[in-house]
Amino acid sequence: MKIKVNENFSNIADSYLFSDINKKIKAYKEKNPNADVIRLGIGDVTLPLSSVVIDALTKASLEMGNKDTFRGYPPEYGYDFLKEAILNYYKRFDVNLSMDSIFASDGAKSDLGNIVDILGDNDVYIPNPVYPVYLDSNIMSGRRVHFINGSKENNFLPMPNVNYKTGVYYLCSPNNPCGAVYNYEQLKEWVKFAKFTGSLIIFDSAYEAFIKDRNLPHSIYEIEGAKECAIEICSFSKQAGFTGLRCGYTIVPEELMCGDYSINKLWKRRQATKFNGVSYPVQRAAEAALSDTGIKECQKNIEYYMENAHALSKLFDEKGIYYTGGKSSPYIWFKCPNNMDSWSFFEFLLKEANVVGTPGVGFGTQGEGYFRITSFGTHEKTKEAIERLRKIL
Amino acid sequence: MKIKVNENFSNIADSYLFSDINKKIKAYKEKNPNADVIRLGIGDVTLPLSSVVIDALTKASLEMGNKDTFRGYPPEYGYDFLKEAILNYYKRFDVNLSMDSIFASDGAKSDLGNIVDILGDNDVYIPNPVYPVYLDSNIMSGRRVHFINGSKENNFLPMPNVNYKTGVYYLCSPNNPCGAVYNYEQLKEWVKFAKFTGSLIIFDSAYEAFIKDRNLPHSIYEIEGAKECAIEICSFSKQAGFTGLRCGYTIVPEELMCGDYSINKLWKRRQATKFNGVSYPVQRAAEAALSDTGIKECQKNIEYYMENAHALSKLFDEKGIYYTGGKSSPYIWFKCPNNMDSWSFFEFLLKEANVVGTPGVGFGTQGEGYFRITSFGTHEKTKEAIERLRKIL
Numbered sequence: 001m002k003i004k005v006n007e008n009f010s011n012i013a014d015s016y017l018f019s020d021i022n023k024k025i026k027a028y029k030e031k032n033p034n035a036d037v038i039r040l041g042i043g044d045v046t047l048p049l050s051s052v053v054i055d056a057l058t059k060a061s062l063e064m065g066n067k068d069t070f071r072g073y074p075p076e077y078g079y080d081f082l083k084e085a086i087l088n089y090y091k092r093f094d095v096n097l098s099m100d101s102i103f104a105s106d107g108a109k110s111d112l113g114n115i116v117d118i119l120g121d122n123d124v125y126i127p128n129p130v131y132p133v134y135l136d137s138n139i140m141s142g143r144r145v146h147f148i149n150g151s152k153e154n155n156f157l158p159m160p161n162v163n164y165k166t167g168v169y170y171l172c173s174p175n176n177p178c179g180a181v182y183n184y185e186q187l188k189e190w191v192k193f194a195k196f197t198g199s200l201i202i203f204d205s206a207y208e209a210f211i212k213d214r215n216l217p218h219s220i221y222e223i224e225g226a227k228e229c230a231i232e233i234c235s236f237s238k239q240a241g242f243t244g245l246r247c248g249y250t251i252v253p254e255e256l257m258c259g260d261y262s263i264n265k266l267w268k269r270r271q272a273t274k275f276n277g278v279s280y281p282v283q284r285a286a287e288a289a290l291s292d293t294g295i296k297e298c299q300k301n302i303e304y305y306m307e308n309a310h311a312l313s314k315l316f317d318e319k320g321i322y323y324t325g326g327k328s329s330p331y332i333w334f335k336c337p338n339n340m341d342s343w344s345f346f347e348f349l350l351k352e353a354n355v356v357g358t359p360g361v362g363f364g365t366q367g368e369g370y371f372r373i374t375s376f377g378t379h380e381k382t383k384e385a386i387e388r389l390r391k392i393l
Numbered sequence: 394m395k396i397k398v399n400e401n402f403s404n405i406a407d408s409y410l411f412s413d414i415n416k417k418i419k420a421y422k423e424k425n426p427n428a429d430v431i432r433l434g435i436g437d438v439t440l441p442l443s444s445v446v447i448d449a450l451t452k453a454s455l456e457m458g459n460k461d462t463f464r465g466y467p468p469e470y471g472y473d474f475l476k477e478a479i480l481n482y483y484k485r486f487d488v489n490l491s492m493d494s495i496f497a498s499d500g501a502k503s504d505l506g507n508i509v510d511i512l513g514d515n516d517v518y519i520p521n522p523v524y525p526v527y528l529d530s531n532i533m534s535g536r537r538v539h540f541i542n543g544s545k546e547n548n549f550l551p552m553p554n555v556n557y558k559t560g561v562y563y564l565c566s567p568n569n570p571c572g573a574v575y576n577y578e579q580l581k582e583w584v585k586f587a588k589f590t591g592s593l594i595i596f597d598s599a600y601e602a603f604i605k606d607r608n609l610p611h612s613i614y615e616i617e618g619a620k621e622c623a624i625e626i627c628s629f630s631k632q633a634g635f636t637g638l639r640c641g642y643t644i645v646p647e648e649l650m651c652g653d654y655s656i657n658k659l660w661k662r663r664q665a666t667k668f669n670g671v672s673y674p675v676q677r678a679a680e681a682a683l684s685d686t687g688i689k690e691c692q693k694n695i696e697y698y699m700e701n702a703h704a705l706s707k708l709f710d711e712k713g714i715y716y717t718g719g720k721s722s723p724y725i726w727f728k729c730p731n732n733m734d735s736w737s738f739f740e741f742l743l744k745e746a747n748v749v750g751t752p753g754v755g756f757g758t759q760g761e762g763y764f765r766i767t768s769f770g771t772h773e774k775t776k777e778a779i780e781r782l783r784k785i786l
Contacts (some may be wrong), residue, residue, distance in 0.1 A: 001561045001591045001592065001593055001622060001649065001650065001652045001656075002590070002591025002592075002651070003512065003513070003559060003560065003561060003591065003592060003593050003651060004512070004514055004515050004651075005511060005512060005513050005517045005651050005654045005656070005659060006510065006511050006513050006659070009654075009659055009662060009663075012662065013769040044466050045462070045465055046456050046461040046464035046465065047460065047463070048457060048459055048460045048462075049456075049458050051458060052488065053458075054454065054455065054457065054458035055617075056458070057454045057674070058451050058454045058455060059456050061450045061451045061674065062447065062451060062581070063443060063449065064441060064442045064450070064638065065441050065442050065443075065447035066441055067440065069441075070439070070440070070441040070442070070636050070637070071635075071637040072437035072438055072439065072636040073437050073636045073637065073685065074637060074639075097579075099701070101741055106499050107669045108638075109667065109668065110667060110669065112667075112742075113666055113668070114667060116520075117399065117533065117534075118398060118399050118402065119396065119398060119399060120396070120400065121397055122396045122397050122400050131469060133666060133667070135666055136666045137666055138661070140666065142511075146659050155780075164628060166395045166396060167396065168396060169704070174522070181479065197394025197395070198394045198396065199394065199395075199396060200394055200396050203403065219397025228394075229394060243465040243466045243669075244457060244463070244464040244465050244498070244673045245457065245672050245673070245674070246467075246669065246670070246671065246755060258394045258395070258397075258398050261398045262638070263394075263398070266398060266399070269402060269405065270402075270533070270613065273405075273506055273529045273530055273533065274502065274503060274505075274506025274507060274526070274530055275502065275506070276499070276500045276502040276503065276639065277497075277639065278638075278639065279499075279638050279639045279672055279675055280637045280638070280639070281450070281454070281674070282672055282675075294582025301623045313520045320396065320451055335664025352589075352749065354466060364623060372694045387428050
């Protein structure tokens with residue numbers, strides 16, 4: 001063919017992180033067929049959905065087989081019953097949302113990727129290290145990307161800097177992969193900076209349900225003025241274990257204006273044109289996850305994971321190894337001992353303890369020398385991994 | 394804020410088609426509270442899902458509540474079980490697809506909208522009239538759009554023209570809103586033209602399951618050479634009544650090359666970055682819809698709708714009114730009598746017969762003077778509407 005393709009795609013680094021990890025594990029197992037390798041690299045939930053969620057999902061599925069209760073195209077922005085449930089959920093954080101500012105979707109990843117559609121040629125500021133979708137989706141659309149660096153000095157919570165200009169800023173709190181969480185003062189500073197420079201913050205709160213510390217914000221809208229400078233993207237994936245069901249949501253306040261342009265109206269138009277709404281049974285399942293019983297049941301799963309996180313944290317405390325996360329996040333991000341680089345430590349851990357994690361450098365250059373382990377395994381496997389780690393760290 | 398938005402959005406015409414229709418119906422009903430208004434404008438399916446689909450959907454939903462059968466993130470391009478079912482479905486048309494060329498998604502609308510992400514600054518050729526997503530998604534990304542005009546002369550099946558250059562061509566067959574279907578000779582001519590000019594065809598076959606005539610192609614890949622110049626986008630929405638469940642698929646053959654660029658690889662990268670796969674229970678439901686029993690049950694619903702379409706067609710035959718569709722499509726597209734324009738006919742129909750349809754001009758300037766009615770109503774309502782139409786046409 002002689003048509004033109006989007007050549008920005010050639011500027012995206014091919015990511016082989018997880019396939020490289022799998023290759024290395026496979027090679028190791030071939031050489032050591034009896035090795036009992038424990039995976040602490042899992043970024044996906046492992047516990048089944050709660051019973052109220054399953055009840056709502058199957059009930060709505062059956063409705064689709066009956067002519068009196070069948071439903072066709074869902075509303076593009078989500079059924080009112082789900083938007084109301086989200087609106088009520090935010091009241092827990094003293095945040096009042098309007099129904100029109102809530103957009104249900106098939107997941108946070110879609111919204112994080114698609115949000116670039118409504119934005120122009122801005123300078124884009126992305127944390128390093130961070131979840132790779134922000135970077136890749138902006139490179140695909142040819143944006144000028146700058147990094148806001150996380151490091152031991154700022155506890156992997158980068159703050160505004162006088163050199164940063166008007167632009168689009170991605171923040172992720174609790175952070176993936178570092179598990180670090182911005183506090184109120186820090187988010188206030190970000191909102192102040194965004195309002196002063198006329199910038200937009202895209203706030204990824206996918207892991208908010210892991211926050212237990214009452215002194216940490218779940219939503220950027222807990223900060224005054226944030227509705228005039230921030231979009232928030234959240235998900236049922238980690239809160240309610242929906243990674244396999246697919247449901248997320250994005251908040252685009254009506255207060256977000258660029259001159260005469262309403263960002264809310266642009267997103268409405270984008271979604272109405274390129275998206276046809278979320279599966280009806282999945283929306284009913286999401287509604288159930290936000291009921292009082294649903295929240296309680298989903299929190300039980302989160303507590304299960306957090307027991308792992310706390311046990312892992314204790315080990316690093318005991319060993320005096322620098323780490324972030326593990327308190328209000330399923331992730332623990334630690335400094336590789338003996339100044340090892342991320343991949344050397346990966347090999348060391350696999351060989352000496354038969355434990356697998358994720359090299360920090362896979363999430364950005366600032367992750368070099370760091371390592372991520374997660375708490376989504378079983379209690380038994382995690383305990384066993386801790387015993388092995390204790391011996392070699 | 395001082396960031397830049399995507400200003401191409403201001404070039405999209407705000408579509409008030411369906412809200413204008415609803416306003417007019419509401420105003421009419423307020424003046425005539427006893428009027429029994431019949432809606433023949435429905436573009437959505439109305440019959441419930443077939444029982445094998447419901448069984449698969451509820452079974453998979455229950456699996457998500459059990460720790461041994463729970464599934465997390467689905468594969469980004471679809472589970473193999475679904476891709477195999479699609480691959481087998483295409484064998485019915487003597488089309489052999491590779492597993493790697495099949496991409497499951499949450500619906501054809503998403504794929505039709507998102508496909509622009511991987512394309513560069515091409516001339517884009519869009520039928521007029523047609524489903525509005527092609528036009529709007531290209532205007533949003535600032536493309537140069539040209540129209541390929543449908544008319545009575547070409548039976549609303551526009552063909553290649555010496556003035557058309559290398560570019561991206563959207564074809565929709567069976568066409569929405571015209572119901573017209575390209576035959577083998579016509580598609581051969583399009584494929585020949587695309588290969589000669591180095592163009593890409595985006596073939597929307599969302600309504601293929603309505604084709605009963607064995608002399609009409611269901612897939613563009615029934616034409617030799619099409620894998621080197623065409624992407625096909627299809628859906629379970631109309632075939633199996635999935636408008637409320639959300640599942641579609643896109644075929645991007647590995648043979649599609651632009652110089653060194655593989656279109657298949659670009660789409661893989663786009664989907665892996667901005668999409669996290671289709672809900673597991675929905676994929677199981679889609680698999681069931683493509684089983685032998687599933688296809689039979691889904692076809693029963695289609696036959697129900699087609700009885701309406703045939704009854705409506707007969708009326709237009711009887712009255713000698715020019716129309717397309719109604720044979721291998723749920724849509725009937727007809728010339729408004731007495732050279733009325735689309736909206737005048739809408740008012741006339743509402744007032745004189747209490748029947749509602751869709752003004753053709755709402756699908757493009759070439760639709761002026763035409764009107765769309767659909768066969769998604771009940772037999773009873775459709776029969777009653779036909780009696781009323783018989784009196785006034």
